[in-house]
Amino acid sequence: NEYKSYLSHLHTMVRGVTVDEEGVKAAYEKVRDANDDTTYALLTYSEDNTSIRVEKTGADYSEVVEVLNNESGSGLRAYCFLRVTTGDEMSVRSKFALITWIGPDVPPLKKAKVSTEKGLVKKVVENFSCEIQASDIEDVTLDKIVNEAKRCGGANYGVGK
Numbered sequence: 670n671e672y673k674s675y676l677s678h679l680h681t682m683v684r685g686v687t688v689d690e691e692g693v694k695a696a697y698e699k700v701r702d703a704n705d706d707t708t709y710a711l712l713t714y715s716e717d718n719t720s721i722r723v724e725k726t727g728a729d730y731s732e733v734v735e736v737l738n739n740e741s742g743s744g745l746r747a748y749c750f751l752r753v754t755t756g757d758e759m760s761v762r763s764k765f766a767l768i769t770w771i772g773p774d775v776p777p778l779k780k781a782k783v784s785t786e787k788g789l790v791k792k793v794v795e796n797f798s799c800e801i802q803a804s805d806i807e808d809v810t811l812d813k814i815v816n817e818a819k820r821c822g823g824a825n826y827g828v829g830k
Contacts, residue, residue, distance in 0.1 A: 689722040693793045712748040743774040764818035765797040
């Protein structure tokens with residue numbers, strides 16, 4: 670197991686980007702914990718683009734939209750693990766989404782790297798019902814994400830009212 674971990678570490682070093690696995694895992698667990706108010710973990714790249722780490726966690730998703738929608742958000746690559754509540758009067762449940770944000774001003778080479786680097790994030794953020802990739806702020810509104818989570822998540826029973 671140590672050898673496997675070493676190979677994984679070596680593999681990510683070759684790619685040039687590592688994930689702060691300990692920090693990301695802790696944030697991921699907080700979002701998954703129904704007894705914790707934390708509903709999101711926003712992951713961004715370090716200044717030197719060598720690591721993906723937790724930028725912030727919180728209970729108000731509008732804070733994430735604010736970061737993505739501000740001036741620097743247009744050149745930002747980020748991942749957000751989000752817990753949303755879906756269901757109806759018959760069944761309420763939590764669903765999890767992994768959002769990959771590639772700002773509209775991200776250079777083509779960095780855009781291309783996101784597809785492989787997202788795989789590194791998914792090794793830590795393993796369980797989610799839907800995955801969304803976006804570069805338009807309208808695609809990451811809470812309403813759109815909840816609707817996508819419902820679509821991905823199966824039955825909506827309702828009582829037919």
